[in-house]
């Protein structure tokens with residue numbers, strides 16, 4: 001952690017909640033489902049798609065996991081009712097994966113069944129490495145039983161190429177991201193360029209097999225290389241989309257959209273925004289740099 005980032009993390013934790021809310025607000029639709037609906041309607045009016053995420057990943061018991069599942073079901077209903085061009089993203093630990101794997105699977109299955117009934121789709125986020133195997137297993141079971149679900153993989157993990165080789169055999173709808181958690185050097189690349197190289201190698205393998213890929217990055221280098229790869233491999237536009245986080249590089253999202261490619265924005269909402277923002281800061285102090293920039297570009 002750089003000294004500046006470490007300092008910003010400390011300062012942010014000492015800031016009044018109302019102040020943190022000002023800059024966290026850029027990355028979060030709001031506290032209520034209706035906030036997310038309004039935001040997505042606005043994105044859709046610009047031709048941009050969305051994936052909605054209910055904030056709050058660490059639950060303490062099954063009751064909390066059941067409450068989180070209900071929220072996800074409400075999101076799917078709201079998408080259907082408002083005819084949003086959006087799907088749902090979920091975090092397996094929020095569904096109880098850390099407490100009871102089978103219980104979490106049943107919860108996620110219920111969500112995906114609901115999504116299927118609306119002909120919609122659920123993206124399973126990938127969390128930190130203790131949950132990689134169990135998350136992949138949940139995805140495989142869903143894929144076999146019902147479909148309508150896709151999986152996120154992280155390019156910083158050394159195992160990812162192997163996972164892609166396995167998951168390609170099933171035909172998988174992927175989201176490929178760099179990965180946001182702090183992982184040990186024994187399992188994860190730390191070097192920026194090595195992560196990028198693994199990203200591109202994984203992407204090529206995913207696309208080569210005709211899978212659908214959500215190319216989730218704000219890195220100009222990766223976006224540029226992805227454009228080239230898509231052209232060289234002659235990949236049809238219905239086989240991929242670009243994905244970005246709400247509030248990050250919005251101009252770039254617009255540009256990709258006007259280049260004729262699908263763009264999907266990850267739209268988190270919920271009352272857990274404070275815990276989410278500060279936890280994210282602790283997990284990955286690099287974000288502190290972005291937050292810092294954001295504070296000083298506030299109002300511009």
Ligand code: FDA
Nearest residue numbers: 125126152177178179180216217218219243244245266290
């Ligand atoms: P990089 O971090 O190099 O960022 C490139 C540039 O983008 C930066 O220089 C900066 O300008 C800007 N930028 C990036 N992030 C920013 C931020 N938060 N605020 C302001 N500016 C920012 N991770 C994970 O482990 N599991 C998951 O399931 C997901 N899901 C997911 C979905 C979507 C749609 C996205 C876009 C990302 C994720 N991630 C994720 C997070 C991902 O792993 C990664 O941490 C971030 O996207 C940052 O990586 P980049 O590829 O953007 O590169």
